[in-house]
Amino acid sequence: MNKYLAKIIASDQEGLQMISACSSGAKVKIADIKYLSSNKVFLLSIERTKVESDQEDKKINSICRFDFVDKVRSKNIDQSNQETVLELIGIDYLKNNDVYEINLIFNNNSHIALTTETIEARLEDQSEIK
Secondary structure, eight states, X not given: OOTTOOEEEESSHHHHHHHHHHHTTEEEEEEEEEEETTTTEEEEEEEEEOTTSSOTTOEEEEEEEEOSEEEXXXXXXXXXXTTOEEEEEEEEEEEETTEEEEEXXXXXXXXXXXXXXXXXXXXXXXXXXX
C-alpha cells in the first residue's frame, strides 16, 4: 500500500468534517454515484486533489462510502445524464430526533441527502491519477 493513499473512517462530526475537507472540490460523475439499498450502502467514486500532502497537484481516485443509509434523496441532479460531472463542495449533517441527515453538497445548488441512524463514513483512496 502506498503511503500517500489515505483511509479515513468517520463515526462522528469531527470525522465527517475531515472527510468533507479532504473531498472538497472533488469531481464526481453521476454514473459513479450508487445506492445499494439492500446493503444500506451509499457509494461515491470521486476524483480528488490530495489536500493533506505536500504535493498540491496530486489527483487521487477515492471511494467515499456511507453505511446504514435508509433513504437517499437528491435535488437538482439529472440522473438521466450519467456523464455529467458534479463538484463536491462539502459534506454536513443535521440530527433530527434519532436520525441523521447527511448532506452531500454539490455545485449548481444540487445536493444528495442521506437518511441514516448513525454516522459511519469512510474515504478510501484507490489509486493515484497519473
